[in-house]
Amino acid sequence: MTHRILVIDDDPKILETCRSVLAPEVNVAGEELQAMADSLFGSQRVAPEEGVGRVRQHFEVTTVNQGLLGLDEAVRANKIGQPFSIAFIDMRMPPGIDGLETAERLVTIDPYIEIVIVTAYSDTSRQNMADQLGDSRFLLLKKPFDPDELTQMAQFLIYRREIDQLNRAYERFVPKEFLKLLSKENILEVQIGDHAEMPMSILFSDIRSFTSLSERLSPAENFRFINSYLGLMGPVIRRNRGIIDKFIGDAIMALFQVEPDDAVRGALEMIRSLRWYNQGRSRAGYSSVRIGIGIHSGNVMLGTIGEHYRMESSVVSDAVNLASRIEMLTKPFKTDLLISEGTYDGLRDPSQYMIRLVDMRKVRGRSLLVRLYEVFDEEYENLRGFKKENLELFELAVKSFHASEFETAQSQFEHLASMGAEDSLVELYLERLKHIAEYGDDAPVDEHF
Structure with missing residues (x-):
């Protein structure tokens, strides 16, 4: 894979050096490069042995002499689906925008680009630069720099970018929040049996009568329907500080670590979003969809299970089973949202919600009764008024x-x-x-x- 590098500097000699050092299949021990390095860096370098100086990583280098031109190149690269991996940006480029402003705009165009600020001055601290950029991951390259330093920095940043890309890909299967809960920096650190115990709120949701609904659809239509529904609900859960633990067909299992209110607010927003979703289905001639949501709060054991060649994240706890059973009760109760006594007791102020006690149940394996509550804030107006009064x-x-x-x-x-x-x-x-x-x-x- 050829990685693309953008170099923004108003000095043509720096631009040429970067092209010569980073461009693929260029021998950095060539006589012309040696002479240029001597004139730029004021030192004589010992030529490496034949073949030693050949660049190991293949780069495609684009050079421009002003910040605005660099931004144009970044926009163009993204449009064609070939974004830059790294940008080396000179700190001072009169008369245009300076390096920091260029970098600040560049990360809005491509938030994943690696930034290197190149400067011969020390009048701006690294912390001030980080404050302006809103990111401390950028690197500094001091002028005059050594071509080997340039190459090594580029190779390091490509490695870091590839690790980040790997993590982002795995995040679609193992959420980054899950890694944080296990005190892991990236997926490569996770081992079978890693675990942590903590209090959480567990949310289960399920589409009512999905089997009969899916029987009327082709396999392709089933996948489109499920993915459109899950695509709507996923962002709602994340907005409310939840982690999607798994999709089980049309069902969702989500975890909320911070407080039970997040789970309840998330569930209510899911119901509101479904109402909007059903309006679109109605306009398209499809039937409405209903869901049931159950929430319970308690201690869980979160970790990894499996074997050497196949493992997955999992949450093991009686609290998970109880949350699932509470969700199952929404169907015979014909209600959208039920929560347990554990969740109710954990709410900061239950009076902020419309809640009523609906049942007291004995759960399998438990001797104590479990109180169940209906949260009906998103009930239709007439019925909501009746329940409240x-x-x-x-x-x-x-x-x-x-x-x-x-x-x-x-x-x-x-x-x-x-x-x-x-x-x-x-x-x-x-x-x-x-x-x-x-x-x-x-x-x-x-x-x-």
Whole structure:
């Protein structure tokens, strides 16, 4: 692979030297180059043995004598899909923009370009340069410089760029945030069995009735649909400081380390985004899509599992299983978003959200009841208003039911149902009460946990 280098300097001798040193298949021990080096650097160099001075890395070098011309070259390179890997930029280039301004504009054109500031002056500190550029990764090359120093710097930056490209490619499979949680700088440091334990909020989401929906689509249409949906939800999760742990078909598992509020806000934004997405599907003649989201907060063990030739990141914890089961309950509950008591208790201020207690469940393997809450901020206006106005009565009815005060619960839920709002959870509890009246309170009502 030939890497492209951009050199911006108002001194034609520097430009020629850079072309001669960095251009492919040029012998740096040539007589003309030696004479030029002597005149530029004021020293006699010992010619290397034959073949030793040949450049190992192939570079394509573009040279310009002004900053604005360099910016034009960078724009052109990006347009044709052949961006520059490195830019060597002279600090002072009268009468145009100086090297720092050139570098600052250049990284807005190509944020991945490696920057080297070339200067013979020391009146600007490296820290001041970093503050102006907003990046401390750039390198300084002091004039006069040695051609070998130029070559070695270019080779080092190409190596660093390739590592960065490798990391960015792996980030599409293993998020960089995952590496940070394992205290790893890059994917090459990760070993099987690396792990860390920490509190997190786990979010599961799933498309309702995806199987029946996918049966009506061709394989190509299925992939287009799933990728368009995931492409919408991925940025929402990241905006709310979440990490996508994995895609499981149409399902998403995401982790939120900072605070449970991030997970809840992210889930609410996912529901809002889906509403916008469905408007587009409706205009195109497609049916709307609904999702269910479940969130639980607790301690997790995050790490890598697998074997020598195949490993993957994973989160191992009972908290993950509980989050998944909570998401599964959104379907029979006919609600969009359920959270656990662990998540509810971790919220900074639950009153900022529209939340109501909807159930108390025993989970497999646990003796204690798990309280479940519905977050209905993104419910449609009429139903949201009904749920908010009757929140206290609804929660009293739920508590009556779980205290086995079935006659009281029956009266309370029937009163709620008589108000005319189609509240799926009111209907669910009335069905449960009917089931208990027919078969007794020892009969299992439903088995989602």
